[in-house]
Amino acid sequence: MPLHVPPAPAPALRTVLTALSSPTAVREARTPSLLGARGPVTPELPLPLHVLDHVTPEGVPAVRLAxxxxxxxxxxxxxxxxxTMLTPDGWAFSRFFEGPYVTATQRALRHAEAMPQPFQPRLLSVPGLYMLALWLHGDHTADAAAGHPDAADLLVPLAPAPPGIAAHRPHRVADLLPVLTHRATPTPLLRSPA
Structure with missing residues (x-):
């Protein structure tokens, strides 16, 4: 089944197109692959980037569009x-970058494309674990800027993943979320007996 890639907000796309047409923005990006690209470069596969802020006592992941x-x-x-990022004045270009998450995202999208059921691809950042995952949302008609991971959605941790979490392996949210919550919860300092 094909992935149902949601359309990005037009102002967000315009900011990227403007940055790509700016020699200064491209040169200052410190991305050798972008600097060395031959021919035209085009922004494709827009993915909403959500951040996992916390998990409610009811076990619902609270996420926000970043x-x-x-x-x-x-x-x-x-x-x-x-x-791109949302500012009080609207959408703004944030940065160009390259590295392992770019190639890992591309790899995860190729694998997701071959899955039998349709998904809406999103990205989920888990700052407490320095983790990024491809979030395959089961409701491919949903507003990509809203919602939270449902129990049956899939998360595909991108490489490099935190130790003990398999990269590029799809996990149901219901299975992976407790692991993430446990790993991201700070352990209280133990006091020695007085």
């Missing part, structure tokens, strides 16, 4: 990613 990430295609390959 921005949109575009994979930047240069010719026949992805050369970088571009992030």
């Amino acid at each position: 921005g949109w990430r575009f994979l930047v295609n240069g010719g026949d390959r992805v050369v970088a990613a571009a992030d």
Whole structure:
């Protein structure tokens, strides 16, 4: 089944297109692959980037939309990613970057494309674990900027994943969320007996 990639807000896309057409923005990005791209570069596969803030006592993950990430295609390959963020004045370009999360995202999207059921792809950041996952939302018609991971949704941790969490392996939210919650909860300091 094909993935149902949600459309990014038009102002977010415009900020990326403006940055890509700016030699200064591209040069200052410190992304050799983007600088060395031959021919036109285009932003593709917009993914809403959500951040997991906490899990409620009822076990519901509280997430918020932090921005949109575009994979930047240069010719026949992805050369970088571009992030946008929502500001009080609207959507703004944030940064270009490359590295393991860009290639891991591309790999996870290819695997998700081959799955039998339709999904809406999103990204989920878990700051407490320095983790990024491809979030495959089961309701592919949902508003990509809203909602939270449902128990039956899939999370695919991107490499590099935290120790003990398998990268590039789909996990049901109901199975992975307790592990993430436990790992992200600070352990109280033990006091020695007086």
